[in-house]
Amino acid sequence: MLLTKYTHACVRIENEGRALVLDPGTFSETDLALAGADAVLITHEHADHIDQDAVLAALAANPGLSVHAPAVVADALRAAAPRAAGQVHAAAAGDAFTAAGFAIRCFGGQHALIHAAVPVVANVGYLVDDAVYHPGDSLIVPPGVQVDTLLVPVHAPWSKVAEVVDFVVSVRAPRAFQIHDALLNEAGLGFTEAHIARIGAQHGTDFRHLAPGESVEV
Template identity: 70%
Template sequence: MLLTKFTHACVRLEQDGRVLVLDPGIFSESAEALAGADVVLVTHEHPDHYDAAALRQALSDAPRLSIYAPAGVAQDLQNRAPEHAARIFVSAAGESFGVAGFAVQCFGGQHAVIHPSMPMVANVGYLIDDDVYHPGDSLIVPHGVSVGTLLVPIHAPWSKVSEVVDFVVSVRSPRAFQIHDALLSEKGLAFTESHVARIGALHGVAFRHLAPGQSVEI
């Protein structure tokens, strides 16, 4: 499987001519990430993960494209693109489904707390083909599965470094790459990643930084 990292939280997976895209948001190169996509998985409604305009355009451009997202996101996109509503589906924690040849399991259900005064929103983390886990905006450890490739939200308004490190250690996947990194400077990102890499290595996790547009075979 080929994994390509785009800016911030967007990741593209390609295998046997099939393409799955996770969280194309407004910070990401959504049009490039979505080119030729068969399925899109959205973790939650925040615009750095959900570029509504880009997804509406993608639905128009690709008749085979299907999109899975929490109920609020799915409803919003159906309202924006009613002519494509039949290809927009609701995903929820605890569900499993197959789409475009990919096996998908859903975990979590709730966005991490940013501040008590801010309303909570739904968040679904996705495990793809029993390998790649994208948690969205949460640090939910998926239960009952072994993760081969962990996508680590390296920095967010709702997290701190110790929580990110504990998440990596708890999931304990052999491979890990950063996501959710657009809010840090280059120096700040390198500093935070050094902690994740150093402590993760003590627990068998090989953490590696991927630049936007960089691909890796997993």
């Protein structure tokens, strides 16, 4: 599979002519990520993970496109585009389905806590072909799974470096790449990723930074 990293939390996975896009948000290059996509997975409702206008445009342009998202996101998309309602599917922790020929398993259930005054929303982490795990805005370790490639939310208002490092250590994937990195400047990103790489390596994880638009075989 070919994985392409876009700005922030968006990635595109391609295999045998099929394309799956995860979290095409407003911080990301959604036009590039969604071009020719067969399916889209959305982890949660925050705008940095779903550019609703871009997803609606993609649905209108491609009647074969399927979108899977937590129920509140799926309902909003159906309400905004009734003609595409059949293309939009609700996803929740514990679900398993096929999207664009990829086997998908769902984990988690809720967004990490930002603050007691901020409501917690639904969040679904996706495991693609039992290989690539995108947790969305959570640090949920998928139980009973050997993840091959971990996508690590390296920075967020709801996390700290110690929690991110513990997440990487707990999953113990052979390789990992960063996501959720748009809120850090170059100095902050380098500082955070150095800790992840150093401690992750002690537990068997090869962590590497991917630039926006960079692709890697997974």
